[in-house]
Amino acid sequence: xxxxxxxxxxxxxxxxxxxxxxxxxxxxxxxxxxxxxxxxxxxxxxxxxxxxxxxxxxxxxxxxxxxxxxxxxxxxxxxxxxxxxxxxxxxxxxxxxxxxxxxxxxxxxxxxxxxxxxxxxxxxxxxxxxxxxxxxxxxxxxxxxxxxxxxxxxxxxxxxxxxxxxxxxxxxxxxxxxxxxxxxxxxxxxxxxxxxxxxxxxxxxxxxxxxxxxxxxxxxxxxxxxxxxxxxxxxxxxxxxxxxxxxxxxxxxxxxxxxxxxxxxxxxxxxxxxxxxxxxxxxxxx
Amino acid sequence: xxxxxxxxxxxxxxxxxxxxxxxxxxxxxxxxxxxxxxxxxxxxxxxxxxxxxxxxxxxxxxxxxxxxxxxxxxxxxxxxxxxxxxxxxxxxxxxxxxxxxxxxxxxxxxxxxxxxxxxxxxxxxxxxxxxxxxxxxxxxxxxxxxxxxxxxxxxxxxxxxxxxxxxxxxxxxxxxxxxxxxxxxxxxxxxxxxxxxxxxxxxxxxxxxxxxxxxxxxxxxxxxxxxxxxxxxxxxxxxxxxxxxxxxxxxxxxxxxxxxxxxxxxxxxxxxxxxxxxxxxxxxxxxxxxxxxxxxxxxxxxxxxxxxxxxxxxxxxxxxxxxxxxxxxxxxxxxxxxxxxxxxxxxxxxxxxxxxxx
Numbered sequence: 001x002x003x004x005x006x007x008x009x010x011x012x013x014x015x016x017x018x019x020x021x022x023x024x025x026x027x028x029x030x031x032x033x034x035x036x037x038x039x040x041x042x043x044x045x046x047x048x049x050x051x052x053x054x055x056x057x058x059x060x061x062x063x064x065x066x067x068x069x070x071x072x073x074x075x076x077x078x079x080x081x082x083x084x085x086x087x088x089x090x091x092x093x094x095x096x097x098x099x100x101x102x103x104x105x106x107x108x109x110x111x112x113x114x115x116x117x118x119x120x121x122x123x124x125x126x127x128x129x130x131x132x133x134x135x136x137x138x139x140x141x142x143x144x145x146x147x148x149x150x151x152x153x154x155x156x157x158x159x160x161x162x163x164x165x166x167x168x169x170x171x172x173x174x175x176x177x178x179x180x181x182x183x184x185x186x187x188x189x190x191x192x193x194x195x196x197x198x199x200x201x202x203x204x205x206x207x208x209x210x211x212x213x214x215x216x217x218x219x220x221x222x223x224x225x226x227x228x229x230x231x232x233x234x235x236x237x238x239x240x241x242x243x244x245x246x247x248x249x250x251x252x253x254x255x256x257x258x259x260x261x262x263x264x265x266x267x268x269x270x271x272x273x274x275x276x277x278x279x280x281x282x283x284x285x286x
Numbered sequence: 287x288x289x290x291x292x293x294x295x296x297x298x299x300x301x302x303x304x305x306x307x308x309x310x311x312x313x314x315x316x317x318x319x320x321x322x323x324x325x326x327x328x329x330x331x332x333x334x335x336x337x338x339x340x341x342x343x344x345x346x347x348x349x350x351x352x353x354x355x356x357x358x359x360x361x362x363x364x365x366x367x368x369x370x371x372x373x374x375x376x377x378x379x380x381x382x383x384x385x386x387x388x389x390x391x392x393x394x395x396x397x398x399x400x401x402x403x404x405x406x407x408x409x410x411x412x413x414x415x416x417x418x419x420x421x422x423x424x425x426x427x428x429x430x431x432x433x434x435x436x437x438x439x440x441x442x443x444x445x446x447x448x449x450x451x452x453x454x455x456x457x458x459x460x461x462x463x464x465x466x467x468x469x470x471x472x473x474x475x476x477x478x479x480x481x482x483x484x485x486x487x488x489x490x491x492x493x494x495x496x497x498x499x500x501x502x503x504x505x506x507x508x509x510x511x512x513x514x515x516x517x518x519x520x521x522x523x524x525x526x527x528x529x530x531x532x533x534x535x536x537x538x539x540x541x542x543x544x545x546x547x548x549x550x551x552x553x554x555x556x557x558x559x560x561x562x563x564x565x566x567x568x569x570x571x572x573x574x575x576x577x578x579x580x581x582x583x584x585x586x587x588x589x590x591x592x593x594x595x596x597x598x599x600x601x602x603x604x605x606x607x608x609x610x611x612x613x614x615x616x617x618x619x620x621x622x623x624x625x626x627x628x629x630x631x632x633x634x635x636x637x638x639x640x641x642x643x644x
Binding site for chain 1: 338339340359360361362363364365366367369371373374375376377386387389390391431434435438
């Protein structure tokens with residue numbers, strides 16, 4: 001984004017009166033602020049006033065394990081997504097635009113395909129008698145089927161696949177803004193391909209990695225469908241736990257508290273990223 | 287025979303059906319400032335990229351002090367390069383940009399610091415060390431690029447149209463800087479440009495490229511005063527080409543008949559011509575005189591337009607055969623003469639005019 005455009009956005013446009021903003025403010029208040037406050041309220045009042053829901057969640061080993069699982073999966077998914085997305089994004093950034101737009105189309109198309117369908121497809125691929133295990137056994141690489149499903153491995157594989165477009169898209173934007181001649185200049189300066197990557201390409205692509213990484217991490221923290229289908233009962237994630245608390249146990253207070261903790265963590269992460277990369281880059285601008 | 291410092295041997299580059307460079311052979315002595323001049327698509331940048339290692343040539347070789355560079359990857363060629371766009375590393379300060387080649391070579395900190403200071407003072411940017419490239423003007427960025435390219439004392443500096451993104455005034459300023467830096471460092475420079483004035487100002491020697499071949503190589507004076515072909519004559523400086531019929535050539539001096547029927551003898555012949563062959567006579571605009579000198583040839587013209595250009599005047603005139611020519615006498619010379627529109631005679635030294643095949 002150009003400097004002028006930045007200033008255009010930052011420049012205060014004084015409204016003639018606040019009355020023009022009122023419909024939007026009511027909408028935001030009614031549908032975004034009130035529900036979050038209601039959530040908070042319920043978490044400290046249901047079944048009785050006090051912080052007992054939070055104490056239960058944070059003090060109990062079972063719940064702590066769910067939090068740990070959730071963060072572990074979100075963290076691993078983010079790292080793996082970055083590692084897979086980077087080469088793809090770089091290829092998209094430097095290939096001829098006509099070819100790149102075809103590949104973009106394919107990636108977007110996969111995003112538009114129904115989430116459940118894609119997750120069930122992974123079940124077919126990953127199960128004990130699934131395509132992958134049978135192919136590996138058939139090729140004589142393994143004797144026993146690998147445990148690829150109903151555990152964190154399955155969840156990670158499925159979620160990386162779902163999250164890839166959210167990483168690739170901001171990353172391509174950032175990488176396209178890098179002049180390829182800069183890398184040639186680095187090579188002539190004596191930088192080996194690895195040194196040029198580490199000292200030039202990687203630092204220049206950090207804003208894109210941070211923007212995509214934050215989105216993937218936050219989405220992963222609250223993800224429900226993929227962990228529910230590909231994960232196991234012994235390693236539940238937070239969204240599954242909230243669903244269980246509310247649907248099966250009808251414990252609205254505990255569920256609200258868990259959801260609120262998730263919200264606070266997400267906001268803390270966003271604030272951290274704003275500090276590290278700057279507000280402008282966190283929203284995906286280059 | 288001593289070994290040439292940098293030697294380009296029968297370099298050829300083919301892109302599909304298009305041959306960008308046809309067997310270019312060239313020796314460059316140490317410390318020389320050589321310019322590849324030519325229109326776009328003439329193969330000058332392709333030749334430079336082969337030396338830089340960005341494009342492998344189809345055949346031929348590039349030798350530095352007798353050793354082939356072709357099998358050496360770019361990052362081990364030890365060549366400095368300044369690009370058309372500035373290509374500074376946007377996330378690094380000016381000082382860190384200049385330090386970059388030294389850091390990847392793992393030179394000790396003290397040496398890096400000293401060298402960066404030296405380089406920044408060479409390009410006169412001592413006070414900008416901590417700025418980011420985005421906070422510099424185009425000219426300053428290009429000076430940082432120059433400092434970065436020279437920081438590790440490369441034996442060769444390649445420059446690919448480094449001034450084309452700058453405005454005229456900055457261009458002249460950086461040209462002077464480049465001349466000074468060449469003088470002070472003695473680095474061998476290969477410089478690519480399509481701007482003949484830039485080439486004439488800067489270079490010890492110019493290789494004029496056309497369609498992937500070197501049309502002529504020599505000093506600026508050689509190319510200007512003794513063009514080997516009409517293409518060279520047309521590309522370097524301004525030229526008038528008059529249709530002429532060749533009559534005879536005796537010991538390098540030709541006699542021709544111009545379109546208006548007048549005979550001119552004592553012309554410099556480039557090559558041999560048949561009697562009656564159609565040829566073109568090249569005369570520089572500033573070679574025309576408004577008053578007769580001994581042995582001068584004359585041309586009857588009608589003056590169409592006169593414009594004042596400071597040190598020179600530019601006169602547009604039409605020959606009696608109807609061809610427009612460009613005449614540029616010095617203003618002081620023109621001031622003593624009547625140059626009002628109308629018919630008059632102009633004069634030129636036939637020894638300074640050249641005959642080319644039509």
